Amino acid sequence: MAIWNPWHGCHKISPGCANCYVYRRDESIGKDAGIVSKTGDYNLPLKKNRQGEYKLTPGGGVVFCCMTSDFFLEDADEWRQGCWDMIRERADLEFHIITKRIDRFEECIPPDWGDGWDHVTICSTCENQDRMDHRLPILLSLPIKHRQVISEPMLEEIDMESYLATGLIEHVVCGGESGPKARPCNLDWILKVREQCIQYGVPFTFKQTGAVFIKDGKTYHIERKYQMSQARKSGYSYYPGINR
Numbered sequence: 001m002a003i004w005n006p007w008h009g010c011h012k013i014s015p016g017c018a019n020c021y022v023y024r025r026d027e028s029i030g031k032d033a034g035i036v037s038k039t040g041d042y043n044l045p046l047k048k049n050r051q052g053e054y055k056l057t058p059g060g061g062v063v064f065c066c067m068t069s070d071f072f073l074e075d076a077d078e079w080r081q082g083c084w085d086m087i088r089e090r091a092d093l094e095f096h097i098i099t100k101r102i103d104r105f106e107e108c109i110p111p112d113w114g115d116g117w118d119h120v121t122i123c124s125t126c127e128n129q130d131r132m133d134h135r136l137p138i139l140l141s142l143p144i145k146h147r148q149v150i151s152e153p154m155l156e157e158i159d160m161e162s163y164l165a166t167g168l169i170e171h172v173v174c175g176g177e178s179g180p181k182a183r184p185c186n187l188d189w190i191l192k193v194r195e196q197c198i199q200y201g202v203p204f205t206f207k208q209t210g211a212v213f214i215k216d217g218k219t220y221h222i223e224r225k226y227q228m229s230q231a232r233k234s235g236y237s238y239y240p241g242i243n244r
């Protein structure tokens with residue numbers, strides 16, 4: 001697993017962005033996260049060590065793209081084609097592109113995209129029902145080989161059933177919000193999506209509780225270091241064939 005941040009900085013466009021960790025982290029060091037710039041890691045997939053070997057080990061698994069920005073951000077339009085060229089060349093890796101801008105997908109894909117590339121997964125972030133009902137019909141209509149849905153921070157109860165029923169979603173990830181201004185996440189919301197995933201045999205990951213977690217009507221404040229481990233220990237993640 002690797003992270004590739006070809007550019008840094010972003011613009012808030014969605015309720016899920018309100019407490020964006022990129023803004024939070026940049027503010028803490030006096031930086032403006034609204035300024036978007038290329039990073040020194042722009043060409044990471046092609047970087048080699050002194051022995052002439054790729055730094056990202058061939059066949060090395062998932063590369064998460066643009067974790068401090070959005071791959072389909074307008075500011076990055078002139079840099080994106082170079083990324084596609086690198087992604088095409090490194091077909092031995094699995095690139096996961098997480099975006100809140102799935103509505104820009106068609107104007108951002110390379111000319112030879114065709115019906116999608118086998119080694120690219122597009123992950124659409126949907127933090128509430130409104131954003132899900134806007135983004136998932138787009139995600140499902142596009143030529144993409146692998147689709148995932150990420151509901152993190154999950155801000156309310158969401159009904160995902162009609163989208164899961166298409167059989168086009170390969171994985172769903174849910175979780176709460178972290179940070180000092182975190183909004184609450186309710187276990188009931190997590191369990192509802194989990195049940196829907198089980199119904200359609202779609203792998204489900206409960207990634208983190210978030211900082212403010214409601215269970216059985218009681219509110220818990222959870223330290224950062226326990227937010228992921230508590231979710232893991234809950235056993236609510238579901239991988240067909242492995243548990244249930």
Ligand code: SF4
Binds near residue numbers: 021
């Ligand atoms: S799209 Fe992602 S990176 Fe950009 S502001 Fe929103 S939460 Fe932050």
